[in-house]
Each structure stands twice: as C-alpha cells, then as structure tokens.
Amino acid sequence: MRADQNEIVGVKRLIAMREAGNKPEIVFVLMTSSARLTRIDFAIEPSANIARLDFRPFVGLNVVLMARTAGDRPRAAFRKLCEVADSVVVCFTDKLPEGDYGWRFVRGTPGLRRVGDAPGAAMETA
Amino acid sequence: MAEFIIDDDIDFDAYMQATESDHRVVSADTFIDEVIDYFHNEEAPKGAAMPWQKTANVIRFRQGEVTLWTGMNGHGKSLVLGQTCVSLVMQKERVCIASLEMKPKVTLARICRQASMERKPSTEFIRTFGEVTGSWMLLYDQQGTVQADKMIALMRYCAVKREVKHFVLDSFMKCGGIADDDYTRQKFFLDQICSVARDSGMHIHIVAHSRKAKDELSPPGKMDVKGSGSITDQVDNVLTVWRNKSKERARDEGKAHDESEPDALLICDKQRNGEWEGRIPLWFHPDSQQFLEQDSAHAMDLFRPPVTWI
Numbered sequence: 001m002r003a004d005q006n007e008i009v010g011v012k013r014l015i016a017m018r019e020a021g022n023k024p025e026i027v028f029v030l031m032t033s034s035a036r037l038t039r040i041d042f043a044i045e046p047s048a049n050i051a052r053l054d055f056r057p058f059v060g061l062n063v064v065l066m067a068r069t070a071g072d073r074p075r076a077a078f079r080k081l082c083e084v085a086d087s088v089v090v091c092f093t094d095k096l097p098e099g100d101y102g103w104r105f106v107r108g109t110p111g112l113r114r115v116g117d118a119p120g121a122a123m124e125t126a
Numbered sequence: 127m128a129e130f131i132i133d134d135d136i137d138f139d140a141y142m143q144a145t146e147s148d149h150r151v152v153s154a155d156t157f158i159d160e161v162i163d164y165f166h167n168e169e170a171p172k173g174a175a176m177p178w179q180k181t182a183n184v185i186r187f188r189q190g191e192v193t194l195w196t197g198m199n200g201h202g203k204s205l206v207l208g209q210t211c212v213s214l215v216m217q218k219e220r221v222c223i224a225s226l227e228m229k230p231k232v233t234l235a236r237i238c239r240q241a242s243m244e245r246k247p248s249t250e251f252i253r254t255f256g257e258v259t260g261s262w263m264l265l266y267d268q269q270g271t272v273q274a275d276k277m278i279a280l281m282r283y284c285a286v287k288r289e290v291k292h293f294v295l296d297s298f299m300k301c302g303g304i305a306d307d308d309y310t311r312q313k314f315f316l317d318q319i320c321s322v323a324r325d326s327g328m329h330i331h332i333v334a335h336s337r338k339a340k341d342e343l344s345p346p347g348k349m350d351v352k353g354s355g356s357i358t359d360q361v362d363n364v365l366t367v368w369r370n371k372s373k374e375r376a377r378d379e380g381k382a383h384d385e386s387e388p389d390a391l392l393i394c395d396k397q398r399n400g401e402w403e404g405r406i407p408l409w410f411h412p413d414s415q416q417f418l419e420q421d422s423a424h425a426m427d428l429f430r431p432p433v434t435w436i
Contacts, residue, residue: 025131057138
C-alpha cells in the first residue's frame, strides 16, 4: 500500500459487510505487509500513518491486534482500536515463547489485563 | 480458518456519518512524518508512470487525483491514453476504461495493436495480450450517453469492489443530462468525480475535447477545454495531446519538412502536486499507432517497463 492511500488493508470488505448488516464475531488486525488476508483479517502496512487511519469500521467488534514486537506503532494502533472496539487483545509474536505476550482491553472494565500463561499474567494493571 | 459472521447490532451507517467530522479533522502533527518523507525520502511513492522514460521523473499519476486529458478531435488523446493504460497494467495498477464513444472490442483492439507493435497483431499475440492484461484491465460495456449519477456510482463500485486504481472516462461530455453550456451541472459532476478520487484513492482520467479552434496548427491550452472554465480549476492535472498537422500535411504532400520536428506534443499545463509543467515531444509510429519518445522505425515494447518506473 502507498502512504498516500492511508487505509487499513482489507477494511473495505469489513465496511461492505457491516453496511449489509453483518459483522464478524472476531477480527484480526496484523501489523505487517503483504499479508494473505481472509474476510476477517486486516493489515496495517509499515508505511501507514496510524494517526490518519480510520478505525471506525471496527466499532463494537472483538479485535485481536498482532504485531511482531512492542513499540510506538502497535501502541498507537491499540489505543485507536480501544476507542471504538468492544474488546482488543494485543499480542506480540516475539514474546509468545515467554508466555506473557500482550495486553487486553475490554470496554466497560477498568485498566488493561496482561495476556499469557506466565504467573501473574492475568494481573489487573492500571 | 472458520469465519463467524453474525448480525450487526450497530447502525453502522449512522455511526460512520455521526463520527465523520471527528475522524477528518486532525492536528497538523499527524502529518509530520509524511512531510519529512516529502522532503527527504526519495523512496517515497511518486505515483504511476507513463510509458516513456522522459516522462518518468516529471509526470506521475498519484493516487486520489484527477487528470484531465484534452486536445482537439482526432489529435490522439485516446491513443496516448490507451498506450498509457498498458503501461499502468504493467505496473500492476488495475485500470477500468469507460469508453463511451467506442465499442469495448474496438477500444481493446486499438490497445492490443499498440502493445503488439505492429499493424495486425497475430492471434497468438492477442491471446498473450489477454493473459497479460487479464483482470488488470476492465472495460465498461456501455456506449453512448450515461447519466452522471450512474457514472459516479460506477466509479465508486470500481474503486471499492474491483480495486481499480485508474478509471478512464472517455469522454466527460458523454455523461448525459448535462448540456454543453450547463456549466453549473458540469462543475457539480466534476466535483463529485474529484470526491470519488479523493475518498477512494483511485486516480480518475477524464477525456474532454478542446473547443473548435480557427486552425489545428497551434496547440490548444488549458483555457481551450470545452465546457465550463472551472473544469481545469477543479482537476489536479491537465494534459493536452496535440498532433503536428503542418508536418503531417507537408509529408503527405511530399513537401520539404523537418523530420526531427516531433509528430505530436504531450503538454502538461497543470500538475497540482508535481512541480513540472512543460512539453514532451513525441513521434508517431503509424503501424502500431504508438507514440514514441524519439523518431524511430521501431515501436516500444510496452510489456517491458523501463527501470525508471520503480
């Protein structure tokens, strides 16, 4: 995708689905390029300007955001998704072997929860 | 992976409309990285290129823009555009051509002839052409007048459902219900076209004839576009195709003429997001109906893109 067409890859399919009155139970947003996407997979290309991306089509959805490593871009995408989605789980694939690999936001509940198998992973955090 | 699609419990259209302004009004710092790229990142995307090396660094078709192609009747606007469409396809930019003045078969035959580099492409080449263009070149199977609102809907459909990157409307004045002198409706129609381009990221190419001039011997300018004067104000780029009829006439009549003079000019009169404006001399290759960047007996191989596209 080119920087001047700043959009989440595949989002037009989601918009069409929602305009038709349907929604997926869960969607996956991958921070990657050249992803092979299904109807419920979406991608944020490395060249995309996150601040300008339109996350509104994800309103009310349960979203899994996957990025390779933590950093400013996944954090910014996570925050934007939390503004609209019902729940967002962010996972960092490089952390998967460590058992404690991300964060979870659920609308209506305070703070974020850690996600993973490590002791204390489900601990409530501010 | 199984997909679980359920009924939506949100009035999605209402939500998108209600939040539109909030999404669109953004602070300047949102664009800072893009501004840095604009000045310092030479790798930043420049837009799709035309088929010629000498246009590669000066004219680009950027996403979300509208280009007006103008020129006098019979001066080769559609031919230059057809040749350009092949090069767009070779850059993996999906094209849809709505040629309301020609049957799709004829439109495609002319483009195929240009790609074949000869007067009559072989059956084998035509099949290869079909494979190469495949789903990358779409044609709107409709001739004659089309209502303007139907054309807008078609453009949106192509952008959203068919992932078209370049939509060619040949020609603007064939969109019905708009009289030649109905400048207000022309302005409104073009405004809608610009909105589709901007919202979808699709580049829209519009062909519009020039007004009838006293003679064809000097090139028309952007002020000579038929219809409302605001047409050229609204679009991002204006390209004029002009054929050197005085050279053609001298050659046809066996009179002395300068072969180094170009057969045609591609004139860039406006480029809102590019700095260059000027004239590109081109030479016509009659067998293939291609325009070449130098006087040559050999047509260009449009299936082999120049490296400068990258």
